[in-house]
Amino acid sequence: STLARRAFRRPVTKTDVSRLMAFYQTGRQGGSFDTGIQLALRRILASPSFVFRVEDTAGAKPGSIQRVSDVELASRLSFFLWSSIPDEPLLDLAVRGQLSDPAVLDREVRRMIADPRAESLVRNFTGQWLHVRNLKTVTPNHDEFPDFDDTLREAFQREAELFFNAVLREDHSVLDLLTADYTFVKK
Numbered sequence: 001s002t003l004a005r006r007a008f009r010r011p012v013t014k015t016d017v018s019r020l021m022a023f024y025q026t027g028r029q030g031g032s033f034d035t036g037i038q039l040a041l042r043r044i045l046a047s048p049s050f051v052f053r054v055e056d057t058a059g060a061k062p063g064s065i066q067r068v069s070d071v072e073l074a075s076r077l078s079f080f081l082w083s084s085i086p087d088e089p090l091l092d093l094a095v096r097g098q099l100s101d102p103a104v105l106d107r108e109v110r111r112m113i114a115d116p117r118a119e120s121l122v123r124n125f126t127g128q129w130l131h132v133r134n135l136k137t138v139t140p141n142h143d144e145f146p147d148f149d150d151t152l153r154e155a156f157q158r159e160a161e162l163f164f165n166a167v168l169r170e171d172h173s174v175l176d177l178l179t180a181d182y183t184f185v186k187k
Contacts (some may be wrong), residue, residue, distance in 0.1 A: 007085075
């Protein structure tokens with residue numbers, strides 16, 4: 001149930017556990033304890049609750065606006081900021097229905113941004129927004145830019161990452177992304 005809770009990013013129901021235990025029992029009967037665990041784990045990894053970020057839209061009318069639940073909000077936050085599942089503190093707040101409280105949400109966002117896992121947001125944002133992922137394939141005219149090499153290529157990428165990281169973690173205005181009069185230099 002603990003593994004399923006983490007994988008599904010929500011509290012697990014008795015039905016969830018029963019399904020997993022049925023897979024475990026099948027594997028156990030046909031093999032060993034390890035085989036049972038393998039089958040249950042396969043079931044978790046094949047579950048739509050693991051593969052997709054499922055949101056409850058029951059009763060919603062097409063085109064209507066619907067508030068996300070705290071558990072759904074926890075998944076959205078963690079995948080946006082960390083490119084990963086919610087950690088236990090975030091999921092616990094969500095399960096208790098406290099994450100939608102503006103003060104709690106603000107505190108959690110700040111905690112998550114301060115966490116080293118937020119580096120994935122920095123890499124993903126700069127990679128996509130500034131296209132720094134494409135730097136690996138850029139080949140400038142060597143006659144015009146004779147000093148361009150892999151070291152400079154890496155410095156371009158790191159400069160963009162450091163800059164965005166500072167805007168994010170130091171809570172600068174988003175306008176700094178377009179108008180800042182400072183930058184970073186990679187040594």
